[in-house]
């Protein structure tokens with residue numbers, strides 16, 4: 001019994017309390033602020049959208065400006081869809097919950113923004129060749145991010161800035177992170193509730 005108690009005590013400090021992390025989208029030009037940070041499993045990342053018409057779309061290190069799709073499972077990455085926000089105003093918040101500490105790469109799907117360096121990474125490993133600086137450099141080496149205009153899922157009816165309604169055909173997010181909620185349409189609806197709450 002004593003052993004069991006000690007084991008629990010030894011593990012407990014590893015279970016850091018989940019925290020909220022705020023990322024400003026487009027508050028400082030074509031960039032995320034912060035754009036390169038760590039997060040623990042369970043943490044919530046709140047993306048606050050600023051003026052213009054940006055996205056947060058998951059990609060991969062290999063293809064920084066292309067929407068991530070797992071070719072084995074067909075699961076797609078996280079994607080906010082386009083979020084138009086009027087000049088000098090602050091738009092809605094879109095949230096994800098971190099599900100693993102694997103690196104999560106993302107970019108803005110608006111034409112030209114990824115190629116201008118509007119990318120971000122969560123839990124990129126600095127000592128790896130696949131670090132944030134290398135990712136951003138690769139993004140900026142793409143042809144102006146021109147392959148990136150397609151919105152991720154949620155870009156249409158799921159856009160948080162308009163109706164906020166989830167699409168029934170919303171694909172399941174990859175396991176790197178999840179929109180708040182259980183995934184799939186349920187996640188979209190949960191996100192919709194969050195957005196509705198912010199607007200009303």
Ligand SMILES: *[C@@H]1O[C@H](CO)[C@@H](O)[C@H](O)[C@H]1NC(C)=O
Pocket residue numbers: 020044046093095
């Ligand atoms: C953390 O973010 C979630 C989702 O945006 C929000 O519901 C919650 O109130 C936030 N918690 C704190 C302590 O700010």
Ligand SMILES: *[C@@H]1O[C@H](CO)[C@@H](O)[C@H](O)[C@H]1NC(C)=O
Pocket residue numbers: 070071072073174175
């Ligand atoms: C695709 O999904 C499978 C099954 O969940 C997983 O093992 C694999 O690592 C995923 N591939 C990528 C590139 O994330």
Ligand SMILES: *[C@@H]1O[C@H](CO)[C@@H](O)[C@H](O)[C@H]1NC(C)=O
Pocket residue numbers: 053082083084110111
């Ligand atoms: C936001 O950008 C997308 C992609 O360029 C475009 O289809 C959409 O009409 C834009 N929304 C607004 C309100 O400008």
Ligand SMILES: *[C@@H]1O[C@H](CO)[C@@H](O)[C@H](O)[C@H]1NC(C)=O
Pocket residue numbers: 087088
């Ligand atoms: C936004 O604010 C800037 C600086 O205060 C101002 O020059 C600009 O006219 C404003 N734009 C709009 C659309 O209100």
Ligand SMILES: *[C@@H]1O[C@H](CO)[C@@H](O)[C@H](O)[C@H]1NC(C)=O
Pocket residue numbers: 036037038126132133
């Ligand atoms: C990215 O963040 C890591 C810490 O998480 C830091 O060591 C590294 O210098 C950052 N890289 C850039 C290019 O800002």
Ligand SMILES: [Cu+2]
Pocket residue numbers: 026030053054055108109110113118
């Ligand atoms: Cu953008």
